Amino acid sequence: MSTNQFKYGFLYISLFIASLFHAQNSASGKIVDAKTSKEISAVEVFINDNNTPVLTTASGSFSVKSDSIIYKLKFQKKNYALESVEITPDNSNNLVIKLSSEKVSSIEEVVIHNEKTKFKNKKENPAYRIMQEVWKRKRNNGLDKFDTYTYKEYEKIQFDANNLDSAFMHRKIFNKLDFIFDYADSTARGKMALPIFLNESIYNHFGQNKPNKKTKKLLVAQKTSGFQDNQVIAITAKNLYRDINIYDNTLNYFDIGFPSPVGTDGFSTYDYNLTDTVSIRGEQAYKIRYQPRRTEVLAFQGYLYIDTDSYAVLEATLKSTNKINVNFINAISTELEYDNPDDETFLPKKYVTEIEMTPFSKKKTAKSIIAKRSVDYSDYDFNKPLSDTVFTRKKEEYDDQFVDKDDAFWVNARPDSLSKEEKGVYEMLDRLQQTPKFNRIIKLTETLASRYYNVTKGIDLGPITSIYGKNEVEGDRIRLGARTYFTQNDPWRIEFYNAYGFKDQQFKYGVEGRYMFNRVNRFMIGGGTKRDITQLGVQLTTEDGILSRSFASSTVFARGENASLSSVNQTSFFTSIEPWKNFQVRVDGTMQSIKSANPSGFSLMYFRNGDLRKTTNDSHVTISLIARPGATFSQTGVDRYEHGTLAPTIVFKIHERY
Numbered sequence: 001m002s003t004n005q006f007k008y009g010f011l012y013i014s015l016f017i018a019s020l021f022h023a024q025n026s027a028s029g030k031i032v033d034a035k036t037s038k039e040i041s042a043v044e045v046f047i048n049d050n051n052t053p054v055l056t057t058a059s060g061s062f063s064v065k066s067d068s069i070i071y072k073l074k075f076q077k078k079n080y081a082l083e084s085v086e087i088t089p090d091n092s093n094n095l096v097i098k099l100s101s102e103k104v105s106s107i108e109e110v111v112i113h114n115e116k117t118k119f120k121n122k123k124e125n126p127a128y129r130i131m132q133e134v135w136k137r138k139r140n141n142g143l144d145k146f147d148t149y150t151y152k153e154y155e156k157i158q159f160d161a162n163n164l165d166s167a168f169m170h171r172k173i174f175n176k177l178d179f180i181f182d183y184a185d186s187t188a189r190g191k192m193a194l195p196i197f198l199n200e201s202i203y204n205h206f207g208q209n210k211p212n213k214k215t216k217k218l219l220v221a222q223k224t225s226g227f228q229d230n231q232v233i234a235i236t237a238k239n240l241y242r243d244i245n246i247y248d249n250t251l252n253y254f255d256i257g258f259p260s261p262v263g264t265d266g267f268s269t270y271d272y273n274l275t276d277t278v279s280i281r282g283e284q285a286y287k288i289r290y291q292p293r294r295t296e297v298l299a300f301q302g303y304l305y306i307d308t309d310s311y312a313v314l315e316a317t318l319k320s321t322n323k324i325n326v327n328f329i330n331a332i333s334t335e336l337e338y339d340n341p342d343d344e345t346f347l348p349k350k351y352v353t354e355i356e357m358t359p360f361s362k363k364k365t366a367k368s369i370i371a372k373r374s375v376d377y378s379d380y381d382f383n384k385p386l387s388d389t390v391f392t393r394k395k396e397e398y399d400d401q402f403v404d405k406d407d408a409f410w411v412n413a414r415p416d417s418l419s420k421e422e423k424g425v426y427e428m429l430d431r432l433q434q435t436p437k438f439n440r441i442i443k444l445t446e447t448l449a450s451r452y453y454n455v456t457k458g459i460d461l462g463p464i465t466s467i468y469g470k471n472e473v474e475g476d477r478i479r480l481g482a483r484t485y486f487t488q489n490d491p492w493r494i495e496f497y498n499a500y501g502f503k504d505q506q507f508k509y510g511v512e513g514r515y516m517f518n519r520v521n522r523f524m525i526g527g528g529t530k531r532d533i534t535q536l537g538v539q540l541t542t543e544d545g546i547l548s549r550s551f552a553s554s555t556v557f558a559r560g561e562n563a564s565l566s567s568v569n570q571t572s573f574f575t576s577i578e579p580w581k582n583f584q585v586r587v588d589g590t591m592q593s594i595k596s597a598n599p600s601g602f603s604l605m606y607f608r609n610g611d612l613r614k615t616t617n618d619s620h621v622t623i624s625l626i627a628r629p630g631a632t633f634s635q636t637g638v639d640r641y642e643h644g645t646l647a648p649t650i651v652f653k654i655h656e657r658y
Contacts, residue, residue: 027070027087028063029095040099046074049319049333051289075099081279127272127288133311135264138247142345146382147210152202153217153377154415157238158425159197160370195425196369198225199238202413206390214391217632222403223410225429238634239643241353241373246316246336247346253332259299261290262313269299277308280315284308295323300332312340330358330368351375376415393581398519398636400489452483460485466497472563473533473597475503489637491516495547499532504597508532512547519636522584527573533565533597566604567597582628591619620657626650 031040039060044053047066053076055064064073070092075083080099143149202221208214242252249263259269266272269292276287286308291301302317313336320332337349351374358368396402411417432438447453452462460483469477481497484490496511512528528547569592576586595615596604605614630647633640 026063026065027073027092027095028061029093029097030061031057031075031097031099032060034098034100040077040080043075043077043099046076048072078276125272125274127274127286128267130274130286130288130306130311131262131266131272134262134306134313137311137343138264139312139340139344139346140247141245142341142347143207144209145345147208148383148386149205149207150379150381150384150386151205151377152379153205153375154413155199155201155203155373155375156422157197157199157241157371157373158195158422160195160372161368195225195422195428198422198425198429199223200410200414206386208386208391216391218397219403221405221409221413223405225426240355240371244334244336244351246313246338251318254326254329256298256326259297261300261302261304261318262316266290269293269297275303278305280305280307283314285314292321295321298325307340310340310343312343312346313338314340328357329355331356347380348375348377350377378415393520395518395520400487400636452485454485458484458486471533471565472601473504473565474501474506477501479508487637488635488639489519490639491519491637493638497547501533504533506533510547514638516638522576522578524577524638525573525575527571529569529571531567531569534568535562535564536566536568536594563598564602565597566594569593582631584624584626584628586622586624586626588622588624589620590622591617593617618657620655622656623654625652 031043032038033040041057041059043057043062045055045057045062045064046052047054047064047070049072054066055062064070070087073085073087073095075085075097077099080101083097083099085095085097200221200223201219204218204220206214206216206218240254242255244251244253246260246262248260249265250257251260252258260266261270261272270290271293273289274286275289278285278287284307285305288304288306289302290304292299299321300318301321302319303315304313305315306312307314315338316334316336318332318334318336320329324331331354333354335350335352337351339347339349341347353373355371356368357371405413443454447464450462451465452460453464454460462481462483466479466481469479471477477499479497479499481495483495484493492513492515494511494513497509499508500506501508508531510528510530510532512526512530514524514526516522516524530547570590571592572588572590574586574588576584578584593615594604594617596602599605599614604616605612606616607613627650628647629650631649632643632647634643635641
């Protein structure tokens with residue numbers, strides 16, 4: 001499933017459930033020295049995540065107001081550590097901010113600037129000297145250094161409907177759903193928003209580098225806010241994100257390359273400015289601000305925190321500029337934290353990525369979806385013997401209930417307990433699932449995204465996108481189909497369709513069945529038959545399956561003529577197995593007779609033994625070897641869904657005709 005399909009489909013849910021939050025637009029208090037308790041002046045005050053201070057205090061007191069909701073204040077003064085405070089309606093007034101002094105270091109005769117400074121050349125820029133040291137010591141992921149390793153990954157994904165106003169809230173769609181507004185205050189994240197999705201996942205990672213390389217990422221627990229059985233939402237949520245390495249020259253977002261500010265060619269894209277030295281988890285770090293040199297470049301802006309001794313990246317923030325030019329995306333931001341066990345390697349500690357999707361408008365005030373993903377890496381262990389059985393795929397790992405865990409498990413497994421807001425997401429969406437009106441909205445959304453409409457337990461009608469087609473041979477064409485569908489992990493599936501062309505006045509049909517014996521190695525058999533109009537060349541880019549796509553029924557919006565179509569009677573059987581993960585061996589046997597579906601405009605007739613023939617009989621066996629290194633999938637049934645990656649597909653086919 002593509003990312004664009006998700007953005008359109010998921011919007012139906014998110015824009016139907018929204019509310020207005022009670023805004024917190026002001027804050028006040030005083031600022032004192034943490035050691036002496038004396039009031040401090042000339043402190044810069046920043047609202048939320050803005051990089052420009054809203055106030056520089058003239059005394060020890062401060063008072064700020066904003067047109068938008070204030071959910072965080074930051075206080076900065078030279079020779080003091082940056083202080084950040086979360087703002088709520090309960091603590092917004094009479095704040096007491098305590099700033100701690102810290103020792104500021106410099107390199108050689110570097111003068112630390114807080115504003116962008118112009119230099120005659122990059123060698124005069126102290127930030128350039130620092131970045132040169134970073135490049136000399138370019139680090140690699142520490143996991144490649146050890147003979148074996150294990151670690152734990154905790155992933156949390158939350159979607160919020162954002163920028164929703166009171167007029168939207170009072171629409172008729174919310175009749176009998178108004179209880180969702182009881183959760184509005186508990187889920188405010190600085191803007192008028194309503195949570196609509198929360199997913200938690202826990203993975204155990206196992207790796208071996210010597211004597212041969214092996215890896216395994218095992219999903220051990222998953223909890224989704226009322227959507228456990230929804231095949232569309234949970235998968236497409238994860239498909240929005242890519243893992244990144246700040247040391248790479250190019251960072252992958254939505255399969256688009258963004259220049260990395262830590263890449264060795266970063267100075268061709270970014271301007272750097274050394275602004276301060278700060279303490280990061282007890283380590284002294286240079287704070288370097290970077291921004292694109294040209295506004296039209298697809299790049300980031302933000303801060304790098306570089307260790308003053310080892311020149312390792314301790315933290316980094318990446319935020320898109322206002323000029324971001326990616327379809328449906330209004331903003332991207334990522335915060336990265338790293339551990340550095342030695343002078344050559346790094347280990348991921350925490351990644352937080354937030355994406356604002358705006359299908360309707362690029363304006364900051366437009367209704368949007370905020371998708372936030374946070375990943376915590378912990379429990380690293382190295383060079384401990386790992387049995388070969390650890391990397392073996394086990395039957396129980398593919399059981400439907402394998403990732404279902406009770407509340408006690410999650411309390412112990414989370415690195416931090418859920419906030420009141422996040423708990424409210426689960427409670428609200430569980431209540432919504434008991435509401436018939438909301439379930440109708442969910443059903444509509446999933447129908448649009450999956451292309452199938454569920455009519456009863458175990459039966460889906462579709463694909464709805466193939467109901468109508470048009471081509472030169474059949475004219476207007478109607479196609480009605482159905483499939484069995486009990487759960488997303490069904491071990492068997494039967495599909496069929498009937499079609500009729502109003503121009504050639506011919507009925508067509510197709511039926512196919514598949515059965516999977518083993519979820520681990522995906523040993524599967526299947527077969528089917530069809531009589532239909534197709535374009536033969538399409539078979540070169542599709543599977544040999546009976547129900548593979550046909551241009552004859554999908555050319556409603558095609559340009560030009562398409563009269564070179566063939567009438568095919570085909571019967572096929574196949575078997576496939578994955579002896580190793582992401583490596584499939586498949587054997588297809590096909591018998592078919594082919595003739596022109598438009599003899600007056602497209603001839604397939606030929607002479608054989610002096611006789612003029614109009615039908616070609618073909619029997620062939622195809623052996624396919626298909627490798628998908630790096631690909632990841634969801635679900636364990638006959639149908640599965642691939643997560644968005646840059647994984648290549650390597651196919652080797654052998655055809656034997658009879």
